[in-house]
Amino acid sequence: MEKTWRNDAYAKVTGQALYTNDLAFPDMLHAVPVYADYVHAIIDQIHIQDAEDLDGVVKVITSQDIPGSNRHGQIEKDYRIFADDKIRYWGDVVALVVARDRKTAIEAAELVKVEATPLPSIHDPEAALKPDAILIHEEHGSNIINTHRIRRGDIEKGFDASDIIIEHKFQTQFVEHAYLEPEAALAVPRADGVIEIHGSMQHPFSTRRFTAALLGMRLSDVEVVGTPMGGGFGGKDDTAAVVCARTALAAKLLGKPVKVNYDREWSIRESYKRHPYRVTYKMGLSSDGLIKAVRCEIIADGGAYCSTTPWVTWRSTVQCCGPYQVDHVHCDTVGVYTNNVFTGAMRGFGSPQMNFVVEQMVELAAEKVGMSAVELRRKNMVQQGSATITGQVLDNHTVSMGEVLNAVIEDIDYDEKLKQCSFGKPEGDELYGIGLAMSYRGMSLGAEGADFCAAIINAQFDGSILLEVGIHENGQGAESAFILALAAELGVNRERIRYRQSSTSSIPDSGTTVASRGTLMGTGAVVRAADEFKKKMSQVVAPSLKCNPEEVHFKDDRLHGGQSDHSISFDRAIRVMYLNRKFPFAFGEFQGPSVTWDEKQGRGKPYFTWVYGCQAIELTVNKQTGRVKLLNAIAAHDVGRVVNPGMLNGQIYGGIAMGSGYALSEEVQLDAGKITNLNLNNYRILRSTDVPEMKAIVIENRDPNSPFGAKGIGEPTNEIMAPAIANAVYRATGKRFFNLPIKIDAQNGS
Amino acid sequence: MGADKKMIIQINRNDIAIPERSTGMNLLTFLREELRLTGVKIGCGKGFCGSCTILVDHKPAKACQKTVVDIAGSSVLTIEGMANPDGTLHPLQQAFIDAGAIQCGYCTPGMVLTAHGYLMRNPNPTREQIKRAMAPNLCRCTGYQQIFEAIETAAEHYHL
Numbered sequence A: 001m002e003k004t005w006r007n008d009a010y011a012k013v014t015g016q017a018l019y020t021n022d023l024a025f026p027d028m029l030h031a032v033p034v035y036a037d038y039v040h041a042i043i044d045q046i047h048i049q050d051a052e053d054l055d056g057v058v059k060v061i062t063s064q065d066i067p068g069s070n071r072h073g074q075i076e077k078d079y080r081i082f083a084d085d086k087i088r089y090w091g092d093v094v095a096l097v098v099a100r101d102r103k104t105a106i107e108a109a110e111l112v113k114v115e116a117t118p119l120p121s122i123h124d125p126e127a128a129l130k131p132d133a134i135l136i137h138e139e140h141g142s143n144i145i146n147t148h149r150i151r152r153g154d155i156e157k158g159f160d161a162s163d164i165i166i167e168h169k170f171q172t173q174f175v176e177h178a179y180l181e182p183e184a185a186l187a188v189p190r191a192d193g194v195i196e197i198h199g200s201m202q203h204p205f206s207t208r209r210f211t212a213a214l215l216g217m218r219l220s221d222v223e224v225v226g227t228p229m230g231g232g233f234g235g236k237d238d239t240a241a242v243v244c245a246r247t248a249l250a251a252k253l254l255g256k257p258v259k260v261n262y263d264r265e266w267s268i269r270e271s272y273k274r275h276p277y278r279v280t281y282k283m284g285l286s287s288d289g290l291i292k293a294v295r296c297e298i299i300a301d302g303g304a305y306c307s308t309t310p311w312v313t314w315r316s317t318v319q320c321c322g323p324y325q326v327d328h329v330h331c332d333t334v335g336v337y338t339n340n341v342f343t344g345a346m347r348g349f350g351s352p353q354m355n356f357v358v359e360q361m362v363e364l365a366a367e368k369v370g371m372s373a374v375e376l377r378r379k380n381m382v383q384q385g386s387a388t389i390t391g392q393v394l395d396n397h398t399v400s401m402g403e404v405l406n407a408v409i410e411d412i413d414y415d416e417k418l419k420q421c422s423f424g425k426p427e428g429d430e431l432y433g434i435g436l437a438m439s440y441r442g443m444s445l446g447a448e449g450a451d452f453c454a455a456i457i458n459a460q461f462d463g464s465i466l467l468e469v470g471i472h473e474n475g476q477g478a479e480s481a482f483i484l485a486l487a488a489e490l491g492v493n494r495e496r497i498r499y500r501q502s503s504t505s506s507i508p509d510s511g512t513t514v515a516s517r518g519t520l521m522g523t524g525a526v527v528r529a530a531d532e533f534k535k536k537m538s539q540v541v542a543p544s545l546k547c548n549p550e551e552v553h554f555k556d557d558r559l560h561g562g563q564s565d566h567s568i569s570f571d572r573a574i575r576v577m578y579l580n581r582k583f584p585f586a587f588g589e590f591q592g593p594s595v596t597w598d599e600k601q602g603r604g605k606p607y608f609t610w611v612y613g614c615q616a617i618e619l620t621v622n623k624q625t626g627r628v629k630l631l632n633a634i635a636a637h638d639v640g641r642v643v644n645p646g647m648l649n650g651q652i653y654g655g656i657a658m659g660s661g662y663a664l665s666e667e668v669q670l671d672a673g674k675i676t677n678l679n680l681n682n683y684r685i686l687r688s689t690d691v692p693e694m695k696a697i698v699i700e701n702r703d704p705n706s707p708f709g710a711k712g713i714g715e716p717t718n719e720i721m722a723p724a725i726a727n728a729v730y731r732a733t734g735k736r737f738f739n740l741p742i743k744i745d746a747q748n749g750s
Numbered sequence B: 001m002g003a004d005k006k007m008i009i010q011i012n013r014n015d016i017a018i019p020e021r022s023t024g025m026n027l028l029t030f031l032r033e034e035l036r037l038t039g040v041k042i043g044c045g046k047g048f049c050g051s052c053t054i055l056v057d058h059k060p061a062k063a064c065q066k067t068v069v070d071i072a073g074s075s076v077l078t079i080e081g082m083a084n085p086d087g088t089l090h091p092l093q094q095a096f097i098d099a100g101a102i103q104c105g106y107c108t109p110g111m112v113l114t115a116h117g118y119l120m121r122n123p124n125p126t127r128e129q130i131k132r133a134m135a136p137n138l139c140r141c142t143g144y145q146q147i148f149e150a151i152e153t154a155a156e157h158y159h160l
């Protein structure tokens, strides 16, 4: 296996990498959040005097202290950075205690008393939809956050033409991102008037936006600096940005550096989760297994705030039939406010829930029809040139659904292993099963948002190169991927490229590192900048290479003339640039190809390109204990083009592990809105003893919509594990599980 | 000075005298804040995640669960003491990099030290044994597989 390289590996493996909580500044103060023990209540008064009187406490900050705007949100500004009128969920923050040391701040936080009048609270999204339900946000007028729909063909006709109709209800759970590093922020008021922020957050630009608005400052007065971050998985967007904004407010008010570092319990209490879904799914098929019609109702619990619920549920809607062609589709989706912990982006972004449904439905249907589930998938899946359920014709990239499916089936010897499945047979204690699932996924934001990204190449006099891209390193190796892409484009050794510590003040806002868009958009911008850079250099050096600028090519750290065998070293060429008063500097921007969406019919081209993936799992279920043991997992994904093989495999393995936790052990438990599993002993992510042996099969069909040819992998790998496991558990036990996580009773293996 | 009775701990091969006022401190806080050994990470603060793993007399220990006095007279290794003084990496660290076992890196110090402690005791581990040895340490990014591979590759360097 080729050795993996990443630019930050040395720092991380030696403990030198400084994460936010590792930073310290002279005179630094420490702050901690204050929660109120309510889930829905009108705030009457917040008593801060006792806390402020405690020795060592510098200030207790509440909504009264905000110079700018308290209300935030990426879509709907319904979130108060400091709760002012009401408590809407158990994680609402009413105050921030700032003290000379963290211990004192924690003690003082206990002394802040919130007087509030409790209101009836709603924890069931269907109850929240009742006409007489109490409103979580009165000014919003209802508890409906958003709706989406798809109307394709004629649903009644579709069912009339069906020979077989099946209908099932599914339910999924609240899921915690469980990044190993809890939220942290450090804000420093600088002498030049800028508030500088180091923080564990996924999106420096929304952090800056939230902070500037809260502080009543201009965007240019806030600088968010790239800092190593201990995992995000979609979870360090809203909450993490807000933690930074509160910290910045303290720093601004007190004129001193302030650090906030979350305990795990605060992190789980306050941060948003993956949406629990309730899905009612009805599918009609012809007797030979052609899917004729799908009716689907999706209810998503958005919790107390909107966050990204409309975008998350939009993806669920667009992908509600999985990678299958269906002529008659009727889908209604609703995102709902409740007094539960709010929900937002998490790796998969609305697809893990739907894939859990769809990939079991096709198997249930196959059984009814009396054909193999793989055959039924093949018969209905999208092919080159197919139209999706929203009418998008898949003709601008290689549709490799069949290719990934075949790769998995062959590699794991699926057909042979199917015969060995136990189906709950009475003899023996270990029941064996194999299962698979597949999906397609629209890349990047699609019609969810503006999709463009910037990159800057700045070569120095000695031939070294500084690179910066407007995509944030989340730990996944984005910086390394960009360095490798640039090295490939310029035909130079990666050693000469250094990734510049990123800052919101040095590069244009290029959007979030979400939606598996980092690699595609970031390498896209790198290629554009490299094109520009090479053009500039070619013009200057062409005469000495005795060729036209268009003929210059870049290879082996040299610039070569067209037909001539003239060449000069890259170092020399850079010096020539400077001597000619030409900067070897380039700015590149990549804009995602256009997308369209008609919200009323649910029609259009929602994503400019798609990826295809399939995963299979072998497992056993112990009849006595109900315990599932994962044996062997295989994943095949079309990634367009591999940038960094070791990191790519790591994304795939990590996604398999996280997806397996989603299937079997992970669930945020709420008791009337209060989370009861606040740490990693009872919120159970997979440990080393739980993971299966994993194998990644990588398929490369370069994507013409991506300048570098690469697409994303972070989410596809995580979104089909739960249905694969559910299908395998079925073949082991003979029982279908419609709810997540899958809970198998002890004793009877069912 | 005279009032401060000293206690000695060897940390990363240096003897450190601990002032008496610090002996009752949480070990994790002491290492991070007094000694600035910030490679010792905090993931849960309660002994559940292994991010704060250090080696005490060659055995993995969770710093968040100990007080300074617990390790009086012991020798402690943190991730900062793992590489050679000239900065070249220990073969186990290099193996982590080469295998792609590092993503966000937050679990890495604890992972490396747990593995190091284990390989010193068992330089010929099977995959199953490695899995069991690493069970105290959580990683949310990698799915562990490349961590197992790194440990397998590095094992030969522990053969005497």
Ligand code: FES
Binding pocket: B041, B042, B043, B044, B045, B046, B047, B048, B049, B050, B051, B052, B053, B062, B063, B064, B065
């Ligand atoms: S921080 Fe010590 S075990 Fe988690």
Ligand code: FES
Binding pocket: A180, A230, A231, A475, B101, B102, B103, B104, B105, B106, B107, B108, B138, B139, B140, B141, B142
């Ligand atoms: S690499 Fe991120 S937690 Fe292990």
